[in-house]
Amino acid sequence: MTRQLRPAPGSDRSGATRLAGHAGGSATAASRVLAVLDAFGPAHASLTLSEISRRSGLSLTTTHRLVGELRAWGALERGADGRYGIGLRLLELGALAPQGxxxxxxxxxxxxxxxxxxxxxxxxxxxxxxxxxxxxxxxxxxxxxxxxxxxxxxxxxxxxxxxxxxxxxxxxxxxxxxxxxxxxxxxxxxxxxxxxxxxxxxxxxxxxxxxxxxxxxxxxxxxxxxxxxxxxxxxxxxxxxxxxxxxxxxxxxxxxxxxxxxxxxxxxxxxxxxxxxxxxx
Amino acid sequence: MTRQLRPAPGSDRSGATRLAGHAGGSATAASRVLAVLDAFGPAHASLTLSEISRRSGLSLTTTHRLVGELRAWGALERGADGRYGIGLRLLELGALAPQGxxxxxxxxxxxxxxxxxxxxxxxxxxxxxxxxxxxxxxxxxxxxxxxxxxxxxxxxxxxxxxxxxxxxxxxxxxxxxxxxxxxxxxxxxxxxxxxxxxxxxxxxxxxxxxxxxxxxxxxxxxxxxxxxxxxxxxxxxxxxxxxxxxxxxxxxxxxxxxxxxxxxxxxxxxxxxxxxxxxxx
Known part of the structure; x- marks a missing residue:
């Protein structure tokens, strides 16, 4: 099943290194998904694809693919201005936090x-x-x-x-x-x-x-x-x-x-x- | 880099099939991460590892690995009773939804x-x-x-x-x-x-x-x-x-x-x- 993943290009390496902390070891596919989400913050609620790529340390190709998947699922939304923001699916999920x-x-x-x-x-x-x-x-x-x-x-x-x-x-x-x-x-x-x-x-x-x-x-x-x-x-x-x-x-x-x-x-x-x-x- | 992923066991296949819709094609690593999150809902705000595995259609091994990564990142939390719930990091992210x-x-x-x-x-x-x-x-x-x-x-x-x-x-x-x-x-x-x-x-x-x-x-x-x-x-x-x-x-x-x-x-x-x-x- 891993073969169905496009091979991550070498340009991901810097991002992968930076992200190692997330996964508690080597960078994994999951940590790359989370790195895309980490690109967003209160001062960065609306980002272009290349801004997400830069802030996550992932290549544009990988970013494009992951943003597409996250958007299909509802974690990200694309505004009328073409910029990406957090989607309502994450608000819905976040609202389930037991102590939240x-x-x-x-x-x-x-x-x-x-x-x-x-x-x-x-x-x-x-x-x-x-x-x-x-x-x-x-x-x-x-x-x-x-x-x-x-x-x-x-x-x-x-x-x-x-x-x-x-x-x-x-x-x-x-x-x-x-x-x-x-x-x-x-x-x-x-x-x-x-x-x-x-x-x-x-x-x-x-x-x-x-x-x-x-x-x-x-x-x-x-x-x-x-x-x-x-x-x-x-x-x-x-x-x-x-x-x-x-x-x-x-x-x-x-x-x-x-x-x-x-x-x-x-x-x-x-x-x-x-x-x-x-x-x- | 895909080699760093543990090969997904065959028992993931049913889950992968069910999840194909998320990724708009074949099941990907991202879709498996999202499947773990999808296991949670208003009537399922607190789940054991095996409940997450069953509801996501992923093997216990894969579920265990992904839950670990999601927990390290803050998307999931483990309660005093050992059950998993949505973490405050997702509330924080979800709060950034522009129309939310x-x-x-x-x-x-x-x-x-x-x-x-x-x-x-x-x-x-x-x-x-x-x-x-x-x-x-x-x-x-x-x-x-x-x-x-x-x-x-x-x-x-x-x-x-x-x-x-x-x-x-x-x-x-x-x-x-x-x-x-x-x-x-x-x-x-x-x-x-x-x-x-x-x-x-x-x-x-x-x-x-x-x-x-x-x-x-x-x-x-x-x-x-x-x-x-x-x-x-x-x-x-x-x-x-x-x-x-x-x-x-x-x-x-x-x-x-x-x-x-x-x-x-x-x-x-x-x-x-x-x-x-x-x-x-």
Whole structure:
């Protein structure tokens, strides 16, 4: 059956080398398919065939063939301008992620309440490795510039929601992040491991993360986040709001955030979020 | 490079045959990757390795290898129970679909307003071939059973949002749907091509689709939908609400639906949704 594949031309070699990490060994046919998908990103949502070829490190011939297959399946779409974008089939599949949009399904009425009560940007994030990925993001009209959207991904150390997830993650995950490079997005991003370690201890002590301008410096923003717990009382998500810095004190947002996070945790079956006092029958 | 692939065992043949349609010809390595992803669906969000193998028609050996690669890349995740699910990397990628969550970004404040005003289930759908795919879905607490969620996919003829998209689609798309099988979901689903043709003409005339119990019969539901227009005044999406049948007359929902759809259309730059009268400077 491998014979039915066109032989990959030699010009794929550089791409194959670069891609070796994906497959955990030598480049495979699967890794080439994934390299085509990897060419797309928030800043590269619409690409020409040659841009996909360049960004994936695959030859034009191979790119053309793979793009054709991915398009037939629905992973890619071709716009009226001839450029390629991600297809709705991937949105459909991505929506099945158990800790993704399924969590959103449970959380959305509560997140909506929080959005109404605060008129702020609201995000719900889950941990994926050393990143936070947003599974819900409601944008306030006229609010601070939004760095968050469904599917948005940021390093854990750089956002309030991420810091909550990191503070309650396994020590092994924390040590991995603390020992790795801590990228600076603004002069306020925590990049010193010792400072991050102190911040995480404080988040665990208070149950709240407050990050000012860690992600953007141009529009002063304050992100406040609290944990959401699952059926085993483990932290499964992080609920955060972002407001213009100065407009609201972080402390003022904590009660409504905690009340909302508790509602979501209860809906997820978290024991600690069940009512302490039960009505008599 | 193809030599680096393990030869596909003969037991893959049935899968390969079944998958030929994906690749538009003989089964390829890419089609096998996509077959693994195809194994997952709303009713199959969590699968064991052997379930993936069976559903994809691939041998256990091939499935094991591909699942490993897809997991390393983030397309699949392994839960605490050892079962595999869709990974957050696919949610992240799927969120880049130009007519998907990017449209949602623009629409969400308006959709939220509609949700608040009606307290109903609200969906925003776009056409993908002969289906409608929901890019936003807000569920009313205590509302009728929800058949809609982000990433949800239904045939155009069976839902109000789908009928709007079909009514304003190219005649070629309409003829394809009208000539194909029209699946019945309930006794009320329109399955007669002539009846569907009349319905589509009515939707074009009135600008509204009203579908009663076309998708579910157990919880009587009324779906009302109107078009959303883009920068070229073409219909790019469909905005719909679902309420318990009898609770509200369809006609009563039309003004608020139209006002909301016009807001989204204006935000998308639709000429017909720009203000007719401008204030003096």
């Amino acid at each position: 949009l399924q969590l959103r399904e449970v959380a959305v009425p509560y997140v909506d309440d929080l959005h109404q009560a605060t008129r702020a940007n609201v995000v719900l994030g889950v941990r994926d490795g050393s990143d936070v990925v947003y599974v819900e993001a409601l944008r306030a009209r006229g609010a601070v510039r939004l760095m968050s959207r469904i599917g948005g991904r940021w390093p854990l150390h750089a956002t309030g929601t991420g810091q909550v997830l990191l503070a309650f993650a396994d020590p092994q995950v924390q040590e991995e992040v603390l020992s790795g490079p801590l990228k600076a997005f603004t002069p306020y991003t925590i990049t010193d491991p010792a400072a991050l370690r102190r911040t995480l201890a404080e988040v665990r002590r208070t149950g709240v993360a407050a990050a000012e301008n860690h992600l953007t410096a141009d529009a002063p923003a304050l992100a406040v986040a609290v944990p959401v717990r699952g059926a085993g009382d483990e932290v499964v998500a992080s609920l955060g709001v972002t407001v213009a810095a100065g407009a609201t004190q972080a402390q003022a947002l904590v009660p409504v955030l905690n009340a909302t996070a508790r509602g979501i945790s209860r809906a997820l079956g978290a024991p600690s979020a069940q009512p302490a006092v039960r009505r008599r029958p | 969550l990017q449209l949602r970004e623009v629409a969400v404040p308006y959709v939220d307003d509609l949700h608040q005003a009606t307290r109903a289930n609200v969906v925003l759908g776009v056409r993908d071939g002969s289906d409608v795919v929901y890019v936003e879905a807000l569920r009313a607490r205590g509302a009728v059973r929800l058949m809609s969620r982000i990433g949800g996919r239904w045939p155009l003829h069976a839902t109000g949002t789908g009928q709007v998209l079909l009514a304003f689609a190219d005649p070629q798309v309409q003829e394809e749907v009208l000539s194909g099988p029209l699946k019945a979901f309930t006794p009320y689903t329109i399955t007669d091509p002539a009846a569907l043709r009349r319905t589509l003409a009515e939707v074009r005339r009135t600008g509204v689709a009203a579908a009663e119990n076309h998708l579910t019969a157990d919880a009587p539901a009324l779906a009302v939908a109107v078009p959303v227009r883009g920068a070229g005044d073409e219909v790019v999406a469909s905005l719909g609400v679902t309420v318990a049948a009898g609770a509200t007359q369809a006609q009563a929902l039309v003004p608020v639906l139209n006002a909301t759809a016009r807001g989204i259309s204006r935000a998308l730059g639709a000429p017909s949704a720009q203000p007719a009268v401008r204030r003096r400077p």
